[in-house]
Amino acid sequence: MKENAEKFRELDSAELDKQLREGAEQMFRLRFQMSMGQMDGVKKVRTLRKERARILTVLKEKGTAPSAAAAAPVPVVKKTGKTAAKAAAAKAAPKKAVSKAAPKSAKKGKKGE
Numbered sequence: 001m002k003e004n005a006e007k008f009r010e011l012d013s014a015e016l017d018k019q020l021r022e023g024a025e026q027m028f029r030l031r032f033q034m035s036m037g038q039m040d041g042v043k044k045v046r047t048l049r050k051e052r053a054r055i056l057t058v059l060k061e062k063g064t065a066p067s068a069a070a071a072a073p074v075p076v077v078k079k080t081g082k083t084a085a086k087a088a089a090a091k092a093a094p095k096k097a098v099s100k101a102a103p104k105s106a107k108k109g110k111k112g113e
Helices: 002-009 013-035 042-062 082-092 105-112
Strands: none
Touching: 002 042, 013 042
16 A cells, blocks of 8 residues: 555656546546446446545645546436436425324323223
């Protein structure tokens, strides 16, 4: 693990920003492909996420902020089709009101009558 961070510590801030942007673009493409069912890139996405975290850590250690384009969160690909429609319908559906039942003592009194 330390050798990976050392590799990034040797680079200057501009090069780190460039790698951060490239990694974000690559992660976006992989997520898009995974959502379309074209490939199984779970391991690659995980390594890209860790690499991105290492770069951001090194930039923070150096005291420089990443550029706005590089620091922006990676957009999430939304699913389309029936599953997305079901999820949207579940969020939009109103919640059922919970009716409060009569106290137990009142129920017992009615049964005995």
